[in-house]
Amino acid sequence: MANIMIQRGSKTEYVFYLPKRDLEDDIxxxxxxxxxxxxxxxxxxxxxxYYIEPQAAPARLPISLRxxxxxxxx
Amino acid sequence: MSALTREETExxxxxxxxxxxxxxxxxxxxxxxxxDQSIEQSKKCITSNRKSLPGxxxxxxxxxxxxxGVVWGxxxxxxxxxHGPVGCGQYSRAGRRNYYVGTTGVNTFGxxxxxxxxxxxxxxxxxxxxxxxxxxxxxxxxxxNKGISVQSECPIGLIGDDIEAVSKKAAKxxxxxxxxxxxxxxRGVSQSLGHHIANDAIRDWVLPRREGKPFEGTPxxxxxxxxxxxxxxxxxxxxxLEEMGLRVVAxxxxxxxxxxxxxxxxxxxxxxxxxxxxxxxxxxxxxxYNIPWMEYNFFGPxxxxxxxxxxxxxxxxxxxxxxxxxxxxYQPLMQAVIDKYKPRLQGKRVMLYxxxxxxxxxxxxxxxxxxxxxxxxxxFGHNDDYDRTIKDMGNATLLYDDVTxxxxxxxxxxxxxxxxxxxxxxKFIFQKMGVPFRQMHSWDYSGPxxxxxxxxxxxxxxxxxxxxxxxxxxxxPWLKKPEAEAEQKAA
Ligand code: SF4
Numbered sequence: 001m002a003n004i005m006i007q008r009g010s011k012t013e014y015v016f017y018l019p020k021r022d023l024e025d026d027i028x029x030x031x032x033x034x035x036x037x038x039x040x041x042x043x044x045x046x047x048x049x050y051y052i053e054p055q056a057a058p059a060r061l062p063i064s065l066r067x068x069x070x071x072x073x074x
Numbered sequence: 075m076s077a078l079t080r081e082e083t084e085x086x087x088x089x090x091x092x093x094x095x096x097x098x099x100x101x102x103x104x105x106x107x108x109x110d111q112s113i114e115q116s117k118k119c120i121t122s123n124r125k126s127l128p129g130x131x132x133x134x135x136x137x138x139x140x141x142x143g144v145v146w147g148x149x150x151x152x153x154x155x156x157h158g159p160v161g162c163g164q165y166s167r168a169g170r171r172n173y174y175v176g177t178t179g180v181n182t183f184g185x186x187x188x189x190x191x192x193x194x195x196x197x198x199x200x201x202x203x204x205x206x207x208x209x210x211x212x213x214x215x216x217x218x219n220k221g222i223s224v225q226s227e228c229p230i231g232l233i234g235d236d237i238e239a240v241s242k243k244a245a246k247x248x249x250x251x252x253x254x255x256x257x258x259x260x261r262g263v264s265q266s267l268g269h270h271i272a273n274d275a276i277r278d279w280v281l282p283r284r285e286g287k288p289f290e291g292t293p294x295x296x297x298x299x300x301x302x303x304x305x306x307x308x309x310x311x312x313x314x315l316e317e318m319g320l321r322v323v324a325x326x327x328x329x330x331x332x333x334x335x336x337x338x339x340x341x342x343x344x345x346x347x348x349x350x351x352x353x354x355x356x357x358x359x360x361x362x363y364n365i366p367w368m369e370y371n372f373f374g375p376x377x378x379x380x381x382x383x384x385x386x387x388x389x390x391x392x393x394x395x396x397x398x399x400x401x402x403x404y405q406p407l408m409q410a411v412i413d414k415y416k417p418r419l420q421g422k423r424v425m426l427y428x429x430x431x432x433x434x435x436x437x438x439x440x441x442x443x444x445x446x447x448x449x450x451x452x453x454f455g456h457n458d459d460y461d462r463t464i465k466d467m468g469n470a471t472l473l474y475d476d477v478t479x480x481x482x483x484x485x486x487x488x489x490x491x492x493x494x495x496x497x498x499x500x501k502f503i504f505q506k507m508g509v510p511f512r513q514m515h516s517w518d519y520s521g522p523x524x525x526x527x528x529x530x531x532x533x534x535x536x537x538x539x540x541x542x543x544x545x546x547x548x549x550x551p552w553l554k555k556p557e558a559e560a561e562q563k564a565a
Contacts, residue, residue, distance in 0.1 A: 005353065019354070019357075022456035022462070023458075024458045025115070045115075060364065062360055064360065
């Protein structure tokens with residue numbers, strides 16, 4: 001599990017930020033993206049893949065979350 | 075000499091790597107790259123923020139330097155204790171030329187060195203008592219200080235002192251903020267982690283202090299984040315923002331005060347100059363206080379105008395007009411500077427190797443003068459810095475991360491730039507090689523270089539260095555070959 005931050009992006013809806021690695025990348029897809037259910041598997045532009053516990057969509061961004069790494073592009 | 079092609083640059087990197095043992099070669103290879111603008115993500119071509127190889131000459135600093143020297147040090151009305159042996163603080167004292175207004179020793183303390191001067195006995199029995207005593211003494215001798223920060227040097231972490239407990243207790247006693255910072259030099263691979271630790275300390279110990287207190291804000295409040303006022307940089311930036319109608323509430327941290335920092339959560343936008351050292355706190359404020367942040371670049375008129383417009387776009391028409399007015403006002407002045415110096419500097423090639431933001435930020439200023447940056451690199455940059463650099467640099471230019479003394483020398487010998495911009499540790503090597511050199515950390519005791527006023531000084535300094543007659547006198551007259559002389563006359 002890693003601490004991550006999700007922000008609004010300019011090119012894509014969300015941007016992913018992993019402070020530990022200074023990894024800042026666009027999120028190209030998110031499994032659930034509705035007000036009630038938000039999160040799940042997220043895919044990054046660099047090919048990486050993370051998982052955040054599905055939850056109600058946050059009232060505002062950015063937000064710090066815990067995420068599980070499914071597949072990091074390295 | 076014309077620009078190198080991609081193949082030539084690649085060959086050059088291989089040639090320089092040749093001398094290393096197999097393992098070192100493999101490691102260093104990842105830190106050297108040929109720029110390719112089509113790459114979106116820097117980590118495909120360059121590795122950064124890794125431990126330097128033992129045995130090579132690196133010019134990185136330590137976490138303590140990042141916290142005390144960069145982030146905390148310039149906060150002028152606080153006293154920053156270099157907690158540990160005397161050397162770390164004394165040898166770095168006042169070296170960064172963070173200018174400030176105030177009476178040193180009375181209400182400001184920027185150039186002074188406070189240290190707990192650890193002796194053997196403190197290492198053996200612990201230094202907590204000494205720290206408590208020191209804080210009491212400081213309070214007696216310098217009653218106008220607005221707070222104290224405890225900047226840990228290496229031994230503090232090693233012997234396991236509890237500076238947090240001492241600080242909490244002392245803060246109650248003197249009724250001022252006392253901030254323990256765990257920035258022991260051995261943490262992390264460079265000063266970069268020190269910046270992060272310092273940001274976290276501000277987040278935990280400074281920002282919450284004013285929460286919920288009244289603040290008379292305006293819709294035009296901004297904070298300048300990550301400008302350390304080196305040679306007056308923050309001042310020449312601030313006046314532009316004020317001229318366009320914004321109110322600068324806080325300067326982080328050059329010529330800044332702790333009161334300003336505490337008020338920052340009330341501003342409308344955080345403007346970040348040095349992204350590397352202060353993006354952490356900006357991201358935190360965005361999340362916690364809902365304050366957007368943006369990066370700007372105040373080097374060279376093109377970038378200044380671009381940045382002023384981008385900043386104004388976040389505000390209403392009044393500010394947008396203000397920005398245009400400021401740009402129009404300085405435009406003729408800047409044109410005069412360019413007209414004067416561009417003919418003397420046109421086509422010259424520069425190699426840079428600096429710290430946090432300058433390896434990419436100053437490129438625009440050089441381009442304004444018709445010069446070209448042919449190589450650049452960061453001492454302690456991370457992936458996100460290189461992400462931002464790739465687009466600013468030309469194709470097939472050199473990128474080098476945490477470059478070693480040897481590599482940098484070889485690169486300069488082969489690429490033959492007309493000017494090298496780096497720090498004091500490189501300065502004399504290159505000057506003795508006969509390559510004009512400017513210090514791009516401390517502006518060679520000149521400055522400011524930010525903003526419009528700064529550009530005029532920047533242009534003059536570059537001309538002064540590059541076209542200095544001394545470069546033609548590098549060889550003793552009796553060693554001069556006749557044909558070289560003829561060549562010089564022709565030139
Ligand atoms: S590495 Fe440790 S001993 Fe050296 S300057 Fe930094 S804090 Fe001081």
